[in-house]
Amino acid sequence: MDLQTLTYIVVGLTFALYIGIAIWARAGTTKDFYVAGGGVNPVANGMATAADWMSAASFISMAGMIAFLGYGGSVFLMGWTGGFVLLAMLLAPYLRKFGKFTVPEFIGDRYYSKAARIVAVVCLIIASVTYVIGQMKGIGVAFSRFLEVDYGTGLLVGMGIVFVYAVMGGMKGITYTQIAQYCVLIFAYTIPAIFISLNLTGNPIPQLGLGSTMVGSDTFLLDRLDQVVTELGFHEYTTQSRLSQLNMFVYTMSLMIGTAGLPHVIIRFFTVPKVADARSSAGWALVFITILYTTAPAVAAMARMNFMNTIEPTKGEYLTYDERPQWFRNWEKTGLLEFQDKNGDGKVQYSANKDTNEMVTVDRDIMVLANPEIARLPNWVIALVAAGGLAAALSTAAGLLLAIASAISHDLCKGVFMPDISEKSELMASRIAMAGAIGVAGYLGFNPPDFAAGTVALAFGLAASSIFPALMMGIFNKRINKEGAIAGMIAGITVTLLYVFQHKGIMFVASTSFMGDLPQNWFLGIEPNAFGAIGAVVNFVVAFLVSRVTQEPPEHVQEMVESIRMPAGAGEAQAH
Amino acid sequence: MAFKSKEDATAYWSANVKLMLTLLAVWFVVSFGFGVILVDVLNQIRIGGYKLGFWFAQQGSIYTFVVLIFVYAKKMGELDRKYGVEEK
Numbered sequence: 001m002d003l004q005t006l007t008y009i010v011v012g013l014t015f016a017l018y019i020g021i022a023i024w025a026r027a028g029t030t031k032d033f034y035v036a037g038g039g040v041n042p043v044a045n046g047m048a049t050a051a052d053w054m055s056a057a058s059f060i061s062m063a064g065m066i067a068f069l070g071y072g073g074s075v076f077l078m079g080w081t082g083g084f085v086l087l088a089m090l091l092a093p094y095l096r097k098f099g100k101f102t103v104p105e106f107i108g109d110r111y112y113s114k115a116a117r118i119v120a121v122v123c124l125i126i127a128s129v130t131y132v133i134g135q136m137k138g139i140g141v142a143f144s145r146f147l148e149v150d151y152g153t154g155l156l157v158g159m160g161i162v163f164v165y166a167v168m169g170g171m172k173g174i175t176y177t178q179i180a181q182y183c184v185l186i187f188a189y190t191i192p193a194i195f196i197s198l199n200l201t202g203n204p205i206p207q208l209g210l211g212s213t214m215v216g217s218d219t220f221l222l223d224r225l226d227q228v229v230t231e232l233g234f235h236e237y238t239t240q241s242r243l244s245q246l247n248m249f250v251y252t253m254s255l256m257i258g259t260a261g262l263p264h265v266i267i268r269f270f271t272v273p274k275v276a277d278a279r280s281s282a283g284w285a286l287v288f289i290t291i292l293y294t295t296a297p298a299v300a301a302m303a304r305m306n307f308m309n310t311i312e313p314t315k316g317e318y319l320t321y322d323e324r325p326q327w328f329r330n331w332e333k334t335g336l337l338e339f340q341d342k343n344g345d346g347k348v349q350y351s352a353n354k355d356t357n358e359m360v361t362v363d364r365d366i367m368v369l370a371n372p373e374i375a376r377l378p379n380w381v382i383a384l385v386a387a388g389g390l391a392a393a394l395s396t397a398a399g400l401l402l403a404i405a406s407a408i409s410h411d412l413c414k415g416v417f418m419p420d421i422s423e424k425s426e427l428m429a430s431r432i433a434m435a436g437a438i439g440v441a442g443y444l445g446f447n448p449p450d451f452a453a454g455t456v457a458l459a460f461g462l463a464a465s466s467i468f469p470a471l472m473m474g475i476f477n478k479r480i481n482k483e484g485a486i487a488g489m490i491a492g493i494t495v496t497l498l499y500v501f502q503h504k505g506i507m508f509v510a511s512t513s514f515m516g517d518l519p520q521n522w523f524l525g526i527e528p529n530a531f532g533a534i535g536a537v538v539n540f541v542v543a544f545l546v547s548r549v550t551q552e553p554p555e556h557v558q559e560m561v562e563s564i565r566m567p568a569g570a571g572e573a574q575a576h
Numbered sequence: 577m578a579f580k581s582k583e584d585a586t587a588y589w590s591a592n593v594k595l596m597l598t599l600l601a602v603w604f605v606v607s608f609g610f611g612v613i614l615v616d617v618l619n620q621i622r623i624g625g626y627k628l629g630f631w632f633a634q635q636g637s638i639y640t641f642v643v644l645i646f647v648y649a650k651k652m653g654e655l656d657r658k659y660g661v662e663e664k
Contacts, residue, residue, distance in 0.1 A: 066634075071615070071630055071633060071634075073634075074611060074630075074633035074634050077633070077634050077637075077638060078607045078611055078633060078637050078638070081637075081638045081641050082603060082607050082637065082641055084641060084645065085599070085600070085603045085641050085644050085645060088645045088648060088649070089596050089599065089600065089645075089648055090596075093652075207635060208624075210625070210626070211623065211624035211625040211626040211631070212624065212625055213625065220624070220625030221625055222625045222626065222627075222630075223625065238619070238627055238630045239616075239619065239627075239630075245612060245613065248612050249608060249612050249613070252607065252608065252611075252612065253608075274663045275663060276649070276652070276653055276656070276662070276663065279645070279648060279649035279652060279653075280645075280646070280649040282645055282649075283642065283645035283646045283649055286641060286642050286645055287642055290638050290639070290641075290642055293638055294634075294635055294638055294639070297634040297635065562585070565589055565592075566579065566585075566588065566656075566659075566661040567656055567661055567662060567663050568656075568660075568661040568662065568663060569663075
């Protein structure tokens with residue numbers, strides 16, 4: 001059976017599974033999902049959180065980024081896992097004790113102010129929409145390849161499917177669907193990794209294969225890779241830093257703090273029965289995430305190795321363009337892989353030198369999807385990877401769209417502007433909000449600011465600079481008042497947005513960038529994707545100073561903080 | 577359910593903060609310490625094909641994070657019971 005048909009079948013089957021589960025779960029257990037007291041087991045919740053968490057950025061994009069960034073790609077690995085430590089210790093158990101349903105609701109109550117709640121909603125929407133842009137990039141890449149169309153068309157198809165999926169399955173039964181999606185995506189990720197690791201090193205465990213010797217030689221894989229890439233003028237794989245050490249530090253920090261500040265992940269911890277479960281559930285989520293995240297470095301290094309070997313099979317002998325493999329031709333159709341025969345010899349010269357390099361476009365986001373083809377794995381494995389990538393993108397997009405929709409319909413409409421709104425209108429408002437978010441994110445996704453993982457990193461920076469500090473200070477410092485929190489959030493996100501926009505363009509439209517995305521213009525050499533950590537520091541400082549010169553929070557708020565600090569008396573989370 | 581006394585409440589909270597800070601110190605050392613700041617020094621040491629600093633940045637720190645969260649959950653459970661503030 002040819003690859004195209006097989007892909008349709010595998011993707012179709014998994015979609016049928018998700019929709020089936022959504023319908024089945026809707027029948028009796030809707031309440032169990034919304035009302036935490038009903039109880040999603042912490043292990044199951046951890047698995048669903050992992051699916052919610054791991055998006056197109058983790059699945060499709062991250063290993064491709066690491067493949068070309070080498071050691072520098074570690075910022076994603078550490079950043080997107082280390083944040084769970086912060087989440088488990090600083091936020092999850094306390095927010096679970098507080099027992100409301102949305103993040104802005106906590107901020108509104110803790111800072112006894114509707115204004116604070118509105119600011120939180122705005123920050124949440126900016127961060128989440130940016131995040132969805134990153135998903136759209138990943139979805140666009142996946143669809144363009146499997147429908148064999150250009151990126152733009154792939155993106156449009158993807159938008160349509162996300163829309164149907166989020167509106168239909170998004171509201172109900174999402175936890176069970178996400179458990180199924182986790183299973184699909186983790187199989188799809190690890191199976192090709194195991195095959196490739198076996199091929200290259202003879203060790204079936206990719207985490208060990210990466211540290212092993214190549215089959216039939218006593219050279220270690222990583223040493224061989226270092227050698228191959230440096231010969232073509234690229235930086236050594238295992239020591240290639242992401243700009244400066246300071247930049248790596250700030251970038252990692254920004255992703256970690258952002259992880260703990262993203263609303264769609266935080267709300268997952270409202271669905272467990274007890275405060276104690278919120279703590280362990282974060283651990284289980286990280287266990288399931290770790291399976292993919294420790295495999296990713298192996299996928300990255302081995303994909304780079306196979307890619308190099310395809311283009312330069314023996315030292316100094318380059319691939320003849322007319323004899324290029326099928327995957328090369330397929331990806332050329334998407335416009336994400338491009339060859340220009342600069343010296344007209346019909347060979348594919350690939351090097352770090354811009355003037356002689358003939359692989360003019362190698363989009364990082366294609367690496368994970370192309371990897372099984374490059375390694376000549378059977379077609380069913382390739383089809384499985386397609387299904388996995390879509391599962392990752394869809395589960396996260398649905399979670400994010402739900403967070404955006406609930407912020408608009410529940411926090412803005414019902415909570416602030418129209419307290420008397422009927423349940424039906426609230427639902428309508430949330431559907432419109434979802435459609436709007438997909439439209440905006442899809443539109444901006446035609447010219448994404450960065451590769452999928454880079455775009456998502458921007459979203460994390462925005463969440464890190466606004467929401468995380470307000471939540472953390474709300475729990476750990478009784479003295480922070482509404483003036484401080486509001487000023488802090490506005491200052492944090494403004495500094496970050498200004499920095500990002502001046503380099504990446506307003507709303508990431510590159511032509512409106514007024515300083516150019518040039519490293520020499522960067523503050524202390526920190527790239528815009530990493531600036532959220534600086535924004536968070538600004539947020540903390542401003543909130544602290546403003547709170548000192550304004551009035552203490554009222555008595556009942558201080559008592560509320562006392563009460564969320566101990567687990568007893570948590571009760572059921574309230575849906576509204 | 578609440579604390580028996582004001583002192584208990586303070587003691588519980590400071591024990592929690594102390595545990596948290598200890599674990600966060602480990603969190604910082606394995607990632608920012610071994611994975612970023614000291615990476616070049618640790619890269620002098622090798623385990624198999626891995627340079628140690630590179631291993632911490634791409635493997636070791638992540639395993640440590642998982643252990644940290646479960647240690648925290650377990651110790652906090654003990655603390656809750658000691659002060660009688662666990663959920664029934």
